[in-house]
Amino acid sequence: MNALMRRCSALCAMPGPYWQLGSMIIITFGRILHMAEQRRWNSPIKPIWGMPHIGLIKVPTKGNVLKPGSPYNWRELGSHVTSQNEDSLFFIDSSIVKAHRAATGAKRGELAQDIGRSRGGRTSKVHAVVDESGRPRCLIITGVQVHDSKVMIDLLDGAGESAAVVADKAYNSRSIRQRIADQGSLAVIPTKSNARNPIPHDKGLYRMRNIVERFFCTMKDMRRLTTRYEKLSANFLAMVHIFAIRLWVN
Numbered sequence: 001m002n003a004l005m006r007r008c009s010a011l012c013a014m015p016g017p018y019w020q021l022g023s024m025i026i027i028t029f030g031r032i033l034h035m036a037e038q039r040r041w042n043s044p045i046k047p048i049w050g051m052p053h054i055g056l057i058k059v060p061t062k063g064n065v066l067k068p069g070s071p072y073n074w075r076e077l078g079s080h081v082t083s084q085n086e087d088s089l090f091f092i093d094s095s096i097v098k099a100h101r102a103a104t105g106a107k108r109g110e111l112a113q114d115i116g117r118s119r120g121g122r123t124s125k126v127h128a129v130v131d132e133s134g135r136p137r138c139l140i141i142t143g144v145q146v147h148d149s150k151v152m153i154d155l156l157d158g159a160g161e162s163a164a165v166v167a168d169k170a171y172n173s174r175s176i177r178q179r180i181a182d183q184g185s186l187a188v189i190p191t192k193s194n195a196r197n198p199i200p201h202d203k204g205l206y207r208m209r210n211i212v213e214r215f216f217c218t219m220k221d222m223r224r225l226t227t228r229y230e231k232l233s234a235n236f237l238a239m240v241h242i243f244a245i246r247l248w249v250n
């Protein structure tokens with residue numbers, strides 16, 4: 001924890017929105033430690049649960065990066081941080097996470113909480129966009145039955161602009177290629193072997209797609225992310241965001 005605080009202090013000294021990211025981490029983990037010292041064991045994780053969709057923390061602002069005096073959540077602040085590098089390379093893929101039986105039983109059913117059925121049982125799927133450094137730019141949770149291409153547009157909207165978008169054959173469609181071209185990026189997506197009019201792609205850039213695979217390997221080193229234990233999709237996404245924060249701080 002002390003090492004994390006030192007890294008956050010270094011973030012606070014950086015220009016732009018990085019100092020706000022460090023401030024949010026320090027304030028949030030300060031709340032968690034305070035609740036733990038009071039032996040409120042059910043309360044420490046609640047600030048983390050609220051991060052994906054609720055602005056729990058008011059962060060002071062500098063300049064015109066964020067609106068003064070407004071509460072911001074991790075997703076909004078992350079968009080400000082990641083929008084600083086528009087010449088990055090984006091690598092997109094997904095990975096399946098098996099859901100524990102404790103993750104079942106939520107209101108409105110499992111499908112409403114992004115838990116689908118497959119041959120492996122109850123599973124969820126984590127969709128990610130990472131840059132050339134392996135840092136996540138956008139994360140989305142869906143059920144396992146959702147095809148990768150269905151969330152591609154949402155991933156691109158959440159990640160922002162880039163120089164090139166690298167993905168596998170599952171993302172090969174005219175609408176996706178047109179969306180990538182509209183934002184001024186290069187689509188590095190191979191076509192299927194049986195395509196009548198194959199579209200060439202940069203094989204050198206495509207070899208770098210292992211970056212997103214290594215991201216998922218590192219993510220699944222975390223026991224809490226290898227298996228989903230959270231009933232609510234927002235809570236599981238918050239756990240993935242904590243892992244993303246660790247990568248950005250490092």
